[in-house]
Amino acid sequence: MLPPRHWATVVMAAVSLTAQAASPLDLSAAVVVAPGVKGPEVAAIDMLVDEVRKRTGIAWSQVSVAPDTPARIVITHAVGKPEGYRLTTRLQGQRTVLTIAGNDSRGVLFGIGHLLRTLSMTPGHIALDQPLNLSTSPDQPVRGHQIGYRYKNNTYDAWTLPQFEQQIRDLAVFGANAVQLIAPASDDEPSSPLFPASALETTLGIARLLDKYGLDCDLFYPEMRQDYADPATVTAELAAFEDLVRRFPHLHAVYVPGGDPGHTPPDLLFPLLERQARILRRYHPGAQLWVSGQGFDQAHYEAFYRLLARRPAWLTGVFFGPQSRDPLPRQRARIPRTYPIQFYPDIGHTLHAQFPVPHWDPAFALLEGREPINPRPRDETLIFRYFAGLTAGFVTYSEGVNDDVNKVLWTRLGWNAATPPEETLRDYTRYFLGGAEGDQLAALIPALERNWTGPIKDNSGIAATLQGFQGLKERSGLKDNWRFESLLYRATYDAYAQARVGAEARREAQALDALAQVSARDSRDAMAAATAALAQPDDGETGRLRDQLFDLAGRLYAHVGLQLSVPLYGASGVERGANLDRVDTSLNDRVWLTRRFADIVQLPDEAERQARLAEIVTWRHPVPGSLYDDLGDPGHEPHLVRGKAYGEDPELYDSAIDGIADRTPDDGWRRSWITYAETLYERPIHLRYRHLDPKRHYTLRVTYAGEDYALPMRLTANGGIEIHAALPRPANPATLDFDIPQQATRDGRLDLEWTRPPGLGGSGRGHQVAEAWLIPQP
Numbered sequence: 001m002l003p004p005r006h007w008a009t010v011v012m013a014a015v016s017l018t019a020q021a022a023s024p025l026d027l028s029a030a031v032v033v034a035p036g037v038k039g040p041e042v043a044a045i046d047m048l049v050d051e052v053r054k055r056t057g058i059a060w061s062q063v064s065v066a067p068d069t070p071a072r073i074v075i076t077h078a079v080g081k082p083e084g085y086r087l088t089t090r091l092q093g094q095r096t097v098l099t100i101a102g103n104d105s106r107g108v109l110f111g112i113g114h115l116l117r118t119l120s121m122t123p124g125h126i127a128l129d130q131p132l133n134l135s136t137s138p139d140q141p142v143r144g145h146q147i148g149y150r151y152k153n154n155t156y157d158a159w160t161l162p163q164f165e166q167q168i169r170d171l172a173v174f175g176a177n178a179v180q181l182i183a184p185a186s187d188d189e190p191s192s193p194l195f196p197a198s199a200l201e202t203t204l205g206i207a208r209l210l211d212k213y214g215l216d217c218d219l220f221y222p223e224m225r226q227d228y229a230d231p232a233t234v235t236a237e238l239a240a241f242e243d244l245v246r247r248f249p250h251l252h253a254v255y256v257p258g259g260d261p262g263h264t265p266p267d268l269l270f271p272l273l274e275r276q277a278r279i280l281r282r283y284h285p286g287a288q289l290w291v292s293g294q295g296f297d298q299a300h301y302e303a304f305y306r307l308l309a310r311r312p313a314w315l316t317g318v319f320f321g322p323q324s325r326d327p328l329p330r331q332r333a334r335i336p337r338t339y340p341i342q343f344y345p346d347i348g349h350t351l352h353a354q355f356p357v358p359h360w361d362p363a364f365a366l367l368e369g370r371e372p373i374n375p376r377p378r379d380e381t382l383i384f385r386y387f388a389g390l391t392a393g394f395v396t397y398s399e400g401v402n403d404d405v406n407k408v409l410w411t412r413l414g415w416n417a418a419t420p421p422e423e424t425l426r427d428y429t430r431y432f433l434g435g436a437e438g439d440q441l442a443a444l445i446p447a448l449e450r451n452w453t454g455p456i457k458d459n460s461g462i463a464a465t466l467q468g469f470q471g472l473k474e475r476s477g478l479k480d481n482w483r484f485e486s487l488l489y490r491a492t493y494d495a496y497a498q499a500r501v502g503a504e505a506r507r508e509a510q511a512l513d514a515l516a517q518v519s520a521r522d523s524r525d526a527m528a529a530a531t532a533a534l535a536q537p538d539d540g541e542t543g544r545l546r547d548q549l550f551d552l553a554g555r556l557y558a559h560v561g562l563q564l565s566v567p568l569y570g571a572s573g574v575e576r577g578a579n580l581d582r583v584d585t586s587l588n589d590r591v592w593l594t595r596r597f598a599d600i601v602q603l604p605d606e607a608e609r610q611a612r613l614a615e616i617v618t619w620r621h622p623v624p625g626s627l628y629d630d631l632g633d634p635g636h637e638p639h640l641v642r643g644k645a646y647g648e649d650p651e652l653y654d655s656a657i658d659g660i661a662d663r664t665p666d667d668g669w670r671r672s673w674i675t676y677a678e679t680l681y682e683r684p685i686h687l688r689y690r691h692l693d694p695k696r697h698y699t700l701r702v703t704y705a706g707e708d709y710a711l712p713m714r715l716t717a718n719g720g721i722e723i724h725a726a727l728p729r730p731a732n733p734a735t736l737d738f739d740i741p742q743q744a745t746r747d748g749r750l751d752l753e754w755t756r757p758p759g760l761g762g763s764g765r766g767h768q769v770a771e772a773w774l775i776p777q778p
Contacts (some may be wrong), residue, residue, distance in 0.1 A: 007243070015320065024120065024127040025089070025096050028058055029664065030071035035064040037075060044109040045075060047169050047213075048116065055434060057445070069517070071096040078103050083177060084137025085111030091130070092679035098132065105211060105214045106177060107137075113173035117431040122477070123425055136416070142342060142393025144178030145407050146220060149195075149202045150188045153332040154371060154577030155212060155400030157192035158561030158570075161205045162348045171444055173431065174411040174424075179217035180197075180255060180395045181206060184245060186222055187261035194570050200247075207248050216252035216285030218395065219245070221262045222622050226573045228268040234275075242275050246283045253288035253316070253508040254280055255344075255395070258304070259295015259761070260323040266296070266303040277314035287612055290342065294323045295333065297761030301326050305334045319344045322354040323763045324550025325681050327653050332390045339391035345383065346390040347396045347406040350374055352765070356381055358646045359634040362503045362675050364494075371577040373490040374403035375445050376419035383650045384413040390402050395561070400467075401562055402577055404483060405445060433484055434477045445487065451494040455635050464494040482560035489498035489552040493579070496545040503542065504588040507534050511593065515613045521608040522744065527597040532707075534590040553580045575662075586665040595668055619672075620773075622701075626690060627643045627774040631674025639684035639772070640677055659768065661706045673705040673733040673770050680764035684753035689774055692748045697777040705733030711756045713767045717744040718751050733770060750774070 034045050043063060053059050066072055078101035080085050085107040090097045093717065100115060101106030114136075120127045149156050156164075168179065184190075184199035210217040218607070220400035221241070223458040225233050245251060256273060269291070277289045293304045308318070318335055320328045321344030332341055343489070346354040349370050357379070359366075396403075396410055403429065425445050429438040447465040456462070470493045476486040518526040538546075552566040562579040563571035571578035593616070600612045616736065620628040630636035644653035657678050663669050679685050692698070700723065703715070712726040723738050730736075744750055756767040 010164050012626040013377050018055045019414075025071070025128045025131065025302070026100075027071045027073070027096065027098070027119070027126045027128055028056075028095075028096075028124070029069060030060055030073050030126070031069050032060050032061055032062045032073045032075065033064070033065060033066045035076040036734040040105045040212065041075070041108045043114050043212045043214075044105070047109075047172075048073070050113045050121070051116055051169070051173075052121065052126060056126055057123055058126060058300050068741070070094065072098070074099040075108060075112075075691055076101045078444060079106075079713075081137035082141075083107055084135065085114070086135040087111060087114060087132040089131035089133055091111045096128075097129070099603070104138070104170060108367050109172055110175050111212060113175065116173050117427040119617050120430070120497045121434060123519045138175065138177075138415045138421050139417055140391070140393040142216075142395065143176050143393035144180055144216065144218065144393070144600070144636070145411075146180040146182065146395055146398055147206065148186075148188075148220075148399065149183035149184075149199055149206070150182060150186065150570045151192040152188050152576055153192075153400050154402055154571060155560060158194040158557075160204065160562065164202075164206050164560070168206075168213060168215065170432075171407065171411065172213060172215065174408050174427070175415040176407075176411045178216075178252065178395060179206070179210055180218040180220050183219060185223045185224060185240070185431060186220075187224065187352060189572075195751055196561075204247055204249075206409070207250065211249050217248065217250055218253040218255060219251055220255045221339065223264050224255055224261060224498065226309070228264050237272065238275055238279065242279045242283075242626060245280055249278065249286070249754065251284040251287050253290060254291070255290045255319055257292045257294045257319075257321065258300070258743040260763075261322065262295065265300055265305055272486075274312065274314050277365070284695065288319050289314060292319045292321055292324070293317065293326065293345065294321050295761055296325065298325065300474045300761060308335050308339065311336055311338055315391070317342060319395070320391070322346050323761075325586070325764055327651065328387055328390050341390060343387055343391040343394035345387075345394060345396055345410075347380060348374065348398045348403040352763075353377070355650055356652065356659075357452055357616055358652075358655060359454075359658060361454075361501075361635075362633055362658075362660055362671065363456050363497050363587055364452060365578065366499045366587060366674070367500070367582050368493055369577075369579040369582055370575050371399060371402055372493070372579055373402045373486045375403075375487070375490075376449050377405070377409055377425060377446050378449055379646075379650070380409045381404050381413065382647055384410060385417055385453075386647070386650055388413075388417050391726075399559055400577060401482075401486070403669075404486070433481060436682075437472050437475055437478065440468065440472065442485070444491075448487065448490055451491075451544060454480075456498050457505070459498065462498050463667075466491040480555070480559055482556055482562070485552055485555050485559065486562065489549065489556065490512050492545055492548050492552065496542065496549060496583075498547065499542040500538065500587050501633045503536075503538060504586065504590075505534050508590070508593075511552070512617055516617050518610050518613045523606055523613055524601060526613060527601060531594060533596060534588070534593065549580060549583060555731075582664070587671070589665060589670050591666055591668050592670045597646055602701060622773065623775060625776045629687065629772045630672045630675060631677035631769050631771060632660060633672075636660055639678065639689055641684070641688050641775075655679075655683065659706070661768075662708070669705075669733070673703060676706040676767055676768040676770040678706070678768040681760070682755065682758050685767065685769050687752045687772055689750040690748065691754075692774075693745045693776065694748050696745070697742055698745055699777060700738045700740050701735065701771075701773040701775055701776045702769060703733050703771035704729045704768070704769035707765075708732060709766050710768065711760070711766040713754045713756055713769075715752060715754050717741070717753075718749075719753070723752070735771070 080103040081597040083106045086101040088099045099112035144495045207217045232440045280287050317340040319342040350357045412419045429441040451462050469488045510533035514529035558563040563569040566578050580607040649655050661674050710729045712728045714726045715723040
């Protein structure tokens with residue numbers, strides 16, 4: 001419910017509104033009374049009439065003078081805060097009069113949006129379940145979302161301008177007031193095979209659509225040339241910038257990231273921005289210019305703060321996004337209050353990202369990947385509220401429609417931070433999914449987020465969530481609805497992943513049992529039995545779920561252009577949402593095992609073959625008393641010090657992160673090599689051991705593995721004993737043994753910390769540990 005400051009005094013009518021609330025108000029025969037509207041308000045009223053007609057088949061008439069009809073929707077104006085509106089419902093005899101009074105043209109648009117997402121609309125019928133009597137205005141002045149018409153995107157590169165207009169409408173209905181367009185020249189290919197028109201043509205077309213609705217058109221403009229110390233490079237950049245910005249009908253703001261993408265030091269970036277600001281305002285007087293410190297290292301951040309301390313008048317403010325080594329609270333403390341800070345949150349990714357899913361089961365990471373369909377109502381609400389007091393609005397980073405629910409959640413929270421996610425989801429499902437199914441679907445969306453909580457094998461809610469969605473898929477109102485199809489695809493993939501995890505774990509357990517019997521049988525027979533166990537096929541139900549995924553992926557491409565496969569639908573890469581291509585990824589060590597068998601079987605000596613097989617069976621515990629961590633697998637890293645709770649550190653600056661490498665078990669890696677623990681920037685990866693035998697000597701065995709990008713790591717014990725100096729990873733993976741001095745364990749305790757070189761920028765990643773054994777010596 002809106003807090004009291006958002007409500008006006010309830011307008012009393014001749015008939016009690018209590019009685020009114022008992023019976024929904026029938027607006028099926030309403031007319032829209034809108035005298036003297038012009039400009040963006042015309043588009044807003046067209047949106048109202050058109051969106052009602054799409055859902056009901058009823059075409060409301062628009063008139064200038066109120067006729068004698070059972071219901072009227074009156075569009076008028078009020079005085080109040082920018083973008084705010086009042087909604088009032090009155091009864092005049094048997095007539096219903098619903099008035100939308102906007103404080104400005106955007107207030108009219110957002111008031112209409114409020115009505116649209118509140119109406120109950122079914123074919124041939126329009127009703128208002130409760131009278132609307134309220135006055136409201138937004139908490140945050142900027143509530144925007146990024147659109148990148150580019151090859152990397154998982155959806156938008158297949159869209160036409162009518163589809164972008166529908167997206168603009170859908171965002172405006174929930175209160176979005178800005179769209180940020182990525183410049184046609186960025187860190188991407190210049191074109192996409194799916195483009196229906198050129199990047200420049202479409203980008204300018206979207207800008208004209210935003211003008212039509214009176215919304216802000218912003219431009220994300222990374223400085224991508226190689227060397228801005230070269231005057232010729234600067235001249236070329238300024239010419240390209242001018243040629244682009246002069247073509248826009250209107251630009252409200254330009255956003256230039258320091259990095260991600262880009263690579264220009266602040267001392268070179270600021271003079272360039274000053275000159276670009278003059279060009280920008282020549283064509284768009286009053287346009288804003290924002291800059292970020294993304295990608296900067298420690299030295300560059302100090303230069304950034306030093307330049308901001310001079311308070312350049314051409315700069316509007318700073319935005320905070322991914323790959324920022326200084327957290328937002330630190331930046332707010334260092335940046336002059338003259339400059340507001342906007343948030344640029346990544347709402348589309350689940351790992352290798354600004355806000356990873358905490359403690360995510362590796363099976364989800366391997367199959368569904370970095371950019372899946374990812375409604376996260378609990379997490380996104382937590383993230384928004386955690387940072388809201390430091391920011392003056394947001395523009396979300398997004399790569400398509402996989403994060404559609406998250407966009408709406410952020411938009412509503414930007415209007416009123418107290419909005420419960422449940423309320424937003426009810427509005428979302430009522431407006432986009434409609435009918436009596438809305439409340440059921442509003443409850444099922446949080447269930448998708450809960451599917452990702454805890455170990456996948458133990459999550460009993462996954463099957464129930466899929467059952468809930470499948471029970472609705474034959475409803476006529478949901479047929480060919482891409483939003484429903486996307487949610488059903490996620491629910492199906494979760495259930496498919498759970499089935500695969502269980503089956504592959506059982507196969508591997510059978511294989512290891514066969515190997516464990518090697519002392520009582522020939523090693524070749526043991527390997528043959530293990531190979532047969534690993535080769536068992538999936539059952540029929542798992543196969544049916546797989547078929548459903550392929551069917552839904554085809555529907556989603558046809559209905560919204562979502563590219564869930566590279567070969568089938570033209571996605572730019574598997575990591576860009578094309579998780580259908582991961583559907584057959586192994587979830588156990590079958591490939592690694594069979595390759596090991598191929599090597600072992602060549603050994604001439606039976607005793608040696610048995611010894612090698614015994615090493616496989618006792619991998620985690622090579623000798624009694626071994627302490628093992630499969631880092632990156634949340635259920636098997638007992639000695640990892642996690643750090644702060646997610647609610648206190650949603651960006652995980654001060655917490656351990658579970659990740660996976662850009663590999664799969666089908667590449668011949670063990671799963672334990674693919675998963676890893678990492679931390680950001682200077683925070684160490686920390687393993688803590690207690691209750692050790694102070695009389696024993698210990699060896700640390702460690703597997704350094706992860707992504708190909710790796711930094712040298714230094715390992716110390718108990719805060720001062722160096723186990724090894726800064727060490728580049730010798731191979732990927734690399735398993736190494738290190739002696740632990742007995743003085744480090746003489747009190748029965750041991751703390752191990754891995755650190756990377758200090759002061760670096762970029763993503764903060766690059767030091768990763770996949771496995772660790774503390775092995776007692778005889």
